[in-house]
Amino acid sequence: MSPKRPPRLFVNFFKWYCKPSLQETILGDMEEQFDEDLEQYGASKAKRRFGWTVLRFFRKDIIRSLFNGQKLNYLGMFKHNLLITYRGFKRHKSTFLINLIGLSTGLACVLFIYLWVTDEIRKDKFHEDNSHIYQVYSNHHDASGTFTWKGVPGLLADEIKAKVSEVKHVVAATDAHEYTLSTDNDAYKVNGKFANEYFFDVFSFPITHGDAKNALVDPSSIVITESLAERLFSTSDAVGKTLEFHFWQFKKTLTVTAVIEDLTTATSDQFDFIMSWTYYHEVLVSYKQWGNYYARVIVELNDPSNKKQAEQKIDAIFKENLEGTRTDLFLTNYSDQYLFNKYENGEQTGGRIEYVKLFSAVALFILIIACINFINLSTAKASQKTKEIGVKKSLGASRNSLVAQYFTETTCLSLLGLFVAYALVYLLLPQFNYLSEKELSLNIDGNMIFSSLVIILIVGIIAGSYPSFYLSGMNILKSLKPSLSIASRHSWGRRALVIVQFSISIVLIVATILIQQQMRYVQTKNLGYDRDNIVYFEREGKLLENHDAFISELQDLSGVEKTAASGFMVGGGNSTGGVSWEGKTEEEQVQFWETKAGYGLIDLLGIELVEGRAFDPSFGTDSTSIIFNETAIAAMGMEDPIGKTIHHYSGDKKIIGVVKDFNLISLHTKVEPALFLFNPEQTHFIMVKIESGKELETIEKMESLYDEFNTNYPFNPRFVDQDYQALYSSEERVASLSGYFAGLAIMISCLGLFGLASFTTERRTKEIGIRKVMGSGVWNIVLLLTKDFTKMVGIAIVIGIPLSYYLGAKWLENYAYSIALEWWLFIGAGIIALLIAWITVGTQTIKAATVNPVESLKDE
Amino acid sequence: MGRTNFLGEFEELILTLVLILGDEAYGNTIVRAIKEHQNREVNLSSAHITLYRLEEKGFLESYLGGATKARGGRKKRYFKITNAGKALLQEMKDSRTNLWKLTPQLNFSS
Numbered sequence: 001m002s003p004k005r006p007p008r009l010f011v012n013f014f015k016w017y018c019k020p021s022l023q024e025t026i027l028g029d030m031e032e033q034f035d036e037d038l039e040q041y042g043a044s045k046a047k048r049r050f051g052w053t054v055l056r057f058f059r060k061d062i063i064r065s066l067f068n069g070q071k072l073n074y075l076g077m078f079k080h081n082l083l084i085t086y087r088g089f090k091r092h093k094s095t096f097l098i099n100l101i102g103l104s105t106g107l108a109c110v111l112f113i114y115l116w117v118t119d120e121i122r123k124d125k126f127h128e129d130n131s132h133i134y135q136v137y138s139n140h141h142d143a144s145g146t147f148t149w150k151g152v153p154g155l156l157a158d159e160i161k162a163k164v165s166e167v168k169h170v171v172a173a174t175d176a177h178e179y180t181l182s183t184d185n186d187a188y189k190v191n192g193k194f195a196n197e198y199f200f201d202v203f204s205f206p207i208t209h210g211d212a213k214n215a216l217v218d219p220s221s222i223v224i225t226e227s228l229a230e231r232l233f234s235t236s237d238a239v240g241k242t243l244e245f246h247f248w249q250f251k252k253t254l255t256v257t258a259v260i261e262d263l264t265t266a267t268s269d270q271f272d273f274i275m276s277w278t279y280y281h282e283v284l285v286s287y288k289q290w291g292n293y294y295a296r297v298i299v300e301l302n303d304p305s306n307k308k309q310a311e312q313k314i315d316a317i318f319k320e321n322l323e324g325t326r327t328d329l330f331l332t333n334y335s336d337q338y339l340f341n342k343y344e345n346g347e348q349t350g351g352r353i354e355y356v357k358l359f360s361a362v363a364l365f366i367l368i369i370a371c372i373n374f375i376n377l378s379t380a381k382a383s384q385k386t387k388e389i390g391v392k393k394s395l396g397a398s399r400n401s402l403v404a405q406y407f408t409e410t411t412c413l414s415l416l417g418l419f420v421a422y423a424l425v426y427l428l429l430p431q432f433n434y435l436s437e438k439e440l441s442l443n444i445d446g447n448m449i450f451s452s453l454v455i456i457l458i459v460g461i462i463a464g465s466y467p468s469f470y471l472s473g474m475n476i477l478k479s480l481k482p483s484l485s486i487a488s489r490h491s492w493g494r495r496a497l498v499i500v501q502f503s504i505s506i507v508l509i510v511a512t513i514l515i516q517q518q519m520r521y522v523q524t525k526n527l528g529y530d531r532d533n534i535v536y537f538e539r540e541g542k543l544l545e546n547h548d549a550f551i552s553e554l555q556d557l558s559g560v561e562k563t564a565a566s567g568f569m570v571g572g573g574n575s576t577g578g579v580s581w582e583g584k585t586e587e588e589q590v591q592f593w594e595t596k597a598g599y600g601l602i603d604l605l606g607i608e609l610v611e612g613r614a615f616d617p618s619f620g621t622d623s624t625s626i627i628f629n630e631t632a633i634a635a636m637g638m639e640d641p642i643g644k645t646i647h648h649y650s651g652d653k654k655i656i657g658v659v660k661d662f663n664l665i666s667l668h669t670k671v672e673p674a675l676f677l678f679n680p681e682q683t684h685f686i687m688v689k690i691e692s693g694k695e696l697e698t699i700e701k702m703e704s705l706y707d708e709f710n711t712n713y714p715f716n717p718r719f720v721d722q723d724y725q726a727l728y729s730s731e732e733r734v735a736s737l738s739g740y741f742a743g744l745a746i747m748i749s750c751l752g753l754f755g756l757a758s759f760t761t762e763r764r765t766k767e768i769g770i771r772k773v774m775g776s777g778v779w780n781i782v783l784l785l786t787k788d789f790t791k792m793v794g795i796a797i798v799i800g801i802p803l804s805y806y807l808g809a810k811w812l813e814n815y816a817y818s819i820a821l822e823w824w825l826f827i828g829a830g831i832i833a834l835l836i837a838w839i840t841v842g843t844q845t846i847k848a849a850t851v852n853p854v855e856s857l858k859d860e
Numbered sequence: 861m862g863r864t865n866f867l868g869e870f871e872e873l874i875l876t877l878v879l880i881l882g883d884e885a886y887g888n889t890i891v892r893a894i895k896e897h898q899n900r901e902v903n904l905s906s907a908h909i910t911l912y913r914l915e916e917k918g919f920l921e922s923y924l925g926g927a928t929k930a931r932g933g934r935k936k937r938y939f940k941i942t943n944a945g946k947a948l949l950q951e952m953k954d955s956r957t958n959l960w961k962l963t964p965q966l967n968f969s970s
Contacts, residue, residue, distance in 0.1 A: 025924065026908060026935030029887035033904055035930055036888075056905035061912055 006034045007047050010054040018057070019064045026057065076550060084147040088409060092381065100376050100417055102751040103459075105451070107369020107421035109744050112432050113363035114448070115425075115440045116737075118267070120356050124335040125205045126266050131304050132168070133334035136297040136314060139346045140577065141326045142635075147342035151293030151575075152318075154281055159317045160299060166310040169198040171298040174280060176271040180246040180540055180713060187214035187246075189716045190228060191270065192370040194284075196277035200605060200805040202300045206266075209257030210239040214777045219279040221257040228272045229259050246713070248684060249544045250284060255416060267441045279665065287649070288320035291578060298334060307331055354814075354834065355734050359742075360557035362738065365504045366745050371459045372497040373419070373752035378463040380412050380494065382471060389471050390480035401419035402472035410464035414456045436737055443772070476576025485695045499757065499796045500787075501749045502833055506760045507799030507807065508742035509829040514821075515735045521727055521819045528671075530606035531724050533695060535702075536617060536687040540708045543686065545578030550709055551598075551686060557705065559691050559698030565598025568605065570723040572665050578649030579675070581636050592628075592673045594666050600682030602659060604626065604689050612642045615678045622678040626653035630661050632673035666727050668816045668852045688717075691818050739819040750840045753789065757841040761785055761848040763799065768848055781849035786841055793837045797830040867919075873898070873906045874910045875919055875949060879941045884927075886939030887911070888957065911939055 013197075014030075015023060030053055037046035069201070089096040098618040127133060136156070140147045157172035173195035181190050207215075208226060215223050229238035238256045245252045254275065263270055286293055301310055315329045332340075338469070341351035389402060426442055433440055543550055545567055554563045567573065573595045595601075599622075600613040610630060614620045626648065633641050641655045662673040690698045699717060706715040761768075768781055805826060812818040867875065877893050878885040884947075887908055894902045914920040919942055926936045 022912075024934050025937035026887070028927075028931040028936060029904060029908070031934065032888050032893070032931040053904050058905050058906070059905070059909065061909055062905075 004038065004043075006031060006050045010051045014054045014057065022062060026062075030054070030458065032195065032264055036347070036774040048451050058734040063250055066575065074433075077404065078408070081405045081410055082412070084405060085409045085412050089413075094758070095377060095381055097253055098755045099413060099752050100373055100420060101507040101747045102373045102377075102755075103370050103414065103417035104424060105418035105744055106366050106373075106748050107418060107456075108228040108428070109366045110363045110370075110742055111421060111425045111452070112428075113359045113366075113741070115442070116436060116438065117356050117360055117363075119438055119440055119486055120339065120352065122266060123295050123338040124266070124268050126337070127202070127287070129202065129204075129300055131333070132301050133202055134301060134307065134310075135337055136299065136301050136332050136333040137330050137332055138293060139328045140589075140591055141328075141346070142591055143579070146343075146346035147575075147591055148403045149293075149575075150296050150337075150344055152295055152297050152324075153290045154285060154295030154297075155288065155316070155321070155330075157264070157295065157297050158317060158320070159315055160297070163317060164299075164305040164310055166303070166313070166314045166406035166568075167299045167301050168300055169201045169300040170196075171198050171202050171300075172277050172281070173199065173296045174294075174495040175278045176269070178483075178538075178716075179354070180538075181273070182244045182246065182712060184637045185250055187712055187714050189714050190230065190272045192275065193269075193271045194277050194280035199274065202298060208259050208261055209237045210256070215258040216253075216276045216378040218257070219276045219282065220252060220254050222254040222273055222275050222726055223258045223260060224256055224273040225260055225262045225271075227262050231255070246540055246636045247284070248539065252283075254280065260849075265554060288319070291649075293575075296442055299331070310594065320795060324815040338364065355730070358734070358738070360746070362508070362741050365508065366741065366748065367455070369501050369748050370502050371462075371506055373748060374414065374492050375463040375466075375756045376497050376752055377759075378413075380756060382406065382466065383650075384759075385479075386474065387480060389474065390476050393472075393476045394480075399472050401422045403468040406468035406472070407461065411457065411460035414460035414463070419457045435733070435740070451476070495792055498753065499799070501752060502793050502796030502837070503800040503803065504796060504831050505746045505749045506829050507804040508745050509832055510804035510808060510809075510826060512739050512742040513825055513829065514819075515738055517819050517825075518812065519728070519732060519735045521817075522667050522731070524542055524727070525663075525667060525817060527718050527724075528607060529664075530689070531570070531690050533690045533858060534604070534720040535689060535690065535699065536568075536685040536720065537570070537706075537715060537717040539565070539684060539686055540713045543710055547680070549684065550705075551576070553676065553701065553705060554686070554688060557698065557701050559694040559701065560688055561691050562600060562689040564601040564604045564687050565683040566604075567596030567679075567683040568685070568687065569595075570664070570720060571727050576649065579646060581638065581646040582644070583637070590632070590673055592632060592675045595674065595676050596679040596683045597627075597676045598678075598683055601687065602657075602676060604687060605662075607662055608660040610658045614657055614677075622656070623677045624653050625656045625822070627657040627659060627676040628655060628836065629671070630674060631657050631671050633658055635673045647852075650677075650679075653677070663817075669817050670816045683735065685859065687720075689699060746836065749835055754838055754840045757785075757789065757844040760788070761844050765848065765851070768851070772849075772853040773857070778846070778849045782842070784843045785839065785845040785848065788842045790834070793834050797833060800833070801826045802831060819842050868950065870906070871914060872949070872952060874907065875914060875941065876921060878911075878939050879946070879949065883938070883940075885890055885939045889912055891912070914945070918942060919948060 009530070012025070014027065019027065030050060033053070034050050036045055037049050040808065041049075044257075126128075126368045135150055136152050137148060137150050138152050140149075152173055157170045160167055161170045163404040174192050174193050176193040178189050178191050181192075195216060199216060200207070210223075215221060220271065224232070224238060226236045232238065233241050233245060236259060241256050243254055243256070245254050272476050281288070285292075296516070299314075301307060306528055309332045314331070319328075328346075339351060339353040339356065340348055344350050360610050363704055392402060422442075422444075429442055432438075471636060479529060501512050539547055551563050551565065554560055572593050575591050576594045577589055577591050579590065579592055597615060599615050599617055602609070612627070613619070614627065617623060624637050628636075628641065628648065636646075638644065643659055644655050646655065647653075659676070663671050664674055664675070665672060688702065702717070706713075764785070768785075771781060771784075805821065812821070874890060877890050877897075877951055881889055887904055890907050890911070891902050894907075895898055911920060911922075915922055917932065920939045922934045922937050922939050924937055925941055926938065927933050928936075947953060
């Protein structure tokens with residue numbers, strides 16, 4: 001650029017914005033002035049003045065109108081484009097349907113997962129002071145590692161209140177448990193908990209009747225939910241009514257002090273009533289010491305940034321009161337507990353958040369697959385339109401109007417897909433809720449609409465960009481000349497997309513099979529105890545005093561194989577560190593799962609004896625007897641344990657037997673130390689093993705016997721195997737859900753493959769006709785057409801298998817006991833993917849290969 | 861006077877200059893004339909925009925011509941005053957003279 005010319009940038013800018021009719025003369029004037037300025041002021045000032053003038057010209061009367069200055073009938077063009085789109089859909093019905101079904105089912109899946117994930121994430125966060133609420137947890141260190149749970153000594157609550165200034169409120173509470181409540185008319189089994197009077201200061205459960213402030217102060221007070229009030233008293237305003245509480249040998253008359261709204265699924269803490277902590281602490285807890293972790297303590301901090309100080313102070317209080325303890329206390333945000341509920345060796349290692357992540361990943365996969373499909377099919381279809389474009393262009397259509405046409409087409413289809421997806425979600429939500437055991441609702445909010453619109457528009461634009469920019473820019477001659485080169489040159493992109501799709505599908509197939517297998521393994525794994533045909537029910541009322549008589553009558557019923565008084569609980573019941581033995585050192589703190597037992601329990605549960613004997617009336621009294629499992633003996637480092645005496649917190653006990661290891665807690669963890677204590681009076685349940693095949697009739701007989709004995713108490717037997725299944729219910733649900741989603745993802749991929757296959761075979765009809773005329777057989781042609789797809793799926797298998805192996809191995813690490821990753825699983829998944837692809841493509845190719853060549857070679 | 865017959869000060873100036881410059885009236889000459897006669901720097905764009913506005917109002921008309929080397933071979937847009945423009949100028953001058961007549965007579969010479 002010579003220094004004597006006006007700056008090019010400004011000239012171009014001016015040319016860009018100025019009306020064509022004015023451009024020449026104004027530019028001329030400006031240049032003339034520039035030359036004058038050049039002489040008068042020199043180059044730099046002249047340039048500056050030129051630039052300034054250009055900027056000054058940037059105003060309403062000078063700027064060109066947006067569209068080339070020509071006034072086209074935009075609305076008319078838009079209507080025309082819509083009409084063309086509509087006709088296109090009508091003419092290519094199958095492509096249209098495949099595209100629509102693929103996209104809308106994919107989006108519906110994603111919407112479902114979105115609803116599920118947001119519901120999980122919002123759990124427990126509705127409490128007003130959410131960010132200030134913390135749960136106190138305890139880390140128990142022993143020889144085998146660190147065990148984390150939310151049990152803490154109940155004495156802690158008052159101490160925190162008195163000594164920790166960072167804390168605003170302290171709630172002492174228990175977990176919810178089933179208790180019997182009775183009115184004058186009837187008795188009910190109801191889920192409830194105990195909490196102190198600050199419960200409603202910390203948690204925002206809306207009160208409908210009564211006063212929350214002092215609702216839990218009086219030891220005889222009870223707060224119930226509206227639906228429980230309806231059930232007990234047939235009115236929701238139950239304040240002031242009385243009812244009776246029964247638990248084991250305890251009985252108490254209570255007055256309703258407040259009624260709260262029924263709990264929603266937004267809280268993970270589900271209960272129907274709350275009773276006063278004072279009553280629980282003063283009456284029900286018999287062993288009130290700093291080494292007994294019977295309470296749950298929740299604190300509300302004044303300022304969450306003081307969490308560290310509060311944590312240290314609370315831990316210090318605990319250590320002051322329990323000298324030499326090897327347990328630490330720490331705080332965790334209350335609402336985080338739901339998603340981050342797994343601890344390993346004292347470290348937070350995920351929990352439900354993993355399912356949230358898993359499902360989010362699945363949603364992303366499905367979204368990608370569905371979008372790939374849509375883009376793939378749209379571009380494939382568009383490349384058939386080269387003739388149309390050629391004709392339109394030769395008639396004078398501008399490139400912009402062609403671009404507009406294709407964008408109209410793809411955005412219309414994607415918007416339609418979104419609409420159908422919302423309709424599907426609306427219709428199928430009840431089924432989804434049933435499967436996921438949730439109460440989700442489709443609350444369409446601005447956020448959701450906005451993000452789904454953005455996604456769908458992006459998809460529409462990507463799908464529309466290939467035909468609109470590439471094809472519309474094509475040379476007219478090229479587009480009108482019949483040639484095959486266009487499709488083959490650009491199909492690598494589509495191939496890559498198919499490969500990605502099938503890799504994802506393979507990962508999903510492997511994941512589904514793996515999850516199902518692990519679940520089956522969990523269901524059938526020998527735990528070291530029997531769980532089939534065993535029922536248990538609570539000892540209440542008269543069963544407390546004369547359970548022996550009841551047990552012996554039960555035993556006489558036909559269909560009853562064995563009975564015993566039992567404290568056995570699936571998933572563990574009480575854990576104690578209060579056991580010491582000869583040679584126990586400071587470091588050897590061992591936490592034992594403690595089960596109180598009556599005669600015959602060990603036999604009933606089918607737990608095998610390794611050494612010694614079980615509790616047996618023929619050996620005189622067993623009141624000082626104790627039985628350990630092998631892990632416990634090993635943890636205590638005992639040789640020859642039979643006959644040795646250990647110290648249990650309830651007194652000296654003699655080891656009379658050792659049982660084989662049994663897995664009480666869950667398959668996520670290794671077998672932990674456990675002990676059986678002979679103490680039938682203190683057991684909470686009566687356990688019955690029923691002859692298999694006679695469950696129903698026997699339970700009926702048991703019920704009538706129970707009613708005779710215990711008229712005022714509801715008979716509510718539970719099956720041990722159901723309890724066991726409940727331990728894995730969240731995994732079960734995830735397993736079934738992921739199965740559905742994987743199936744859908746695979747279906748969507750197949751739709752895409754189907755569409756692509758029909759497209760390629762359609763393009764090659766003439767070729768096939770000629771080949772047949774030349775003497776090629778049907779199978780040769782099928783093979784020819786399938787080869788390409790087989791290659792793609794083959795590559796997808798090569799990518800998918802290592803990926804799925806890696807992911808599968810990671811998931812199984814969650815279990816202490818798991819299936820092995822077998823090679824056939826992966827080969828199987830590959831074969832399934834290949835078969836699915838062949839079947840999908842085969843239907844198309846066989847059809848194409850069997851067509852009479854006369855038909856295919858005949859021109860329109 | 862109707863709305864379209866109203867002229868601003870700058871518009872009147874430009875209109876008058878177009879009349880004065882006769883066959884040589886286009887953007888640059890007008891800007892130059894303003895500087896010469898009024899000692900006032902005016903941006904080219906202001907002159908142009910006013911010219912177009914006056915053309916739209918029907919007081920000016922334009923024609924193309926006179927491409928010279930100096931301006932990159934580009935044509936000039938010459939402006940010529942229309943009869944309506946002349947009449948308007950006359951009318952404005954008369955009304956101002958009438959107004960002046962109403963002012964108290966001042967003697968500037970002494």
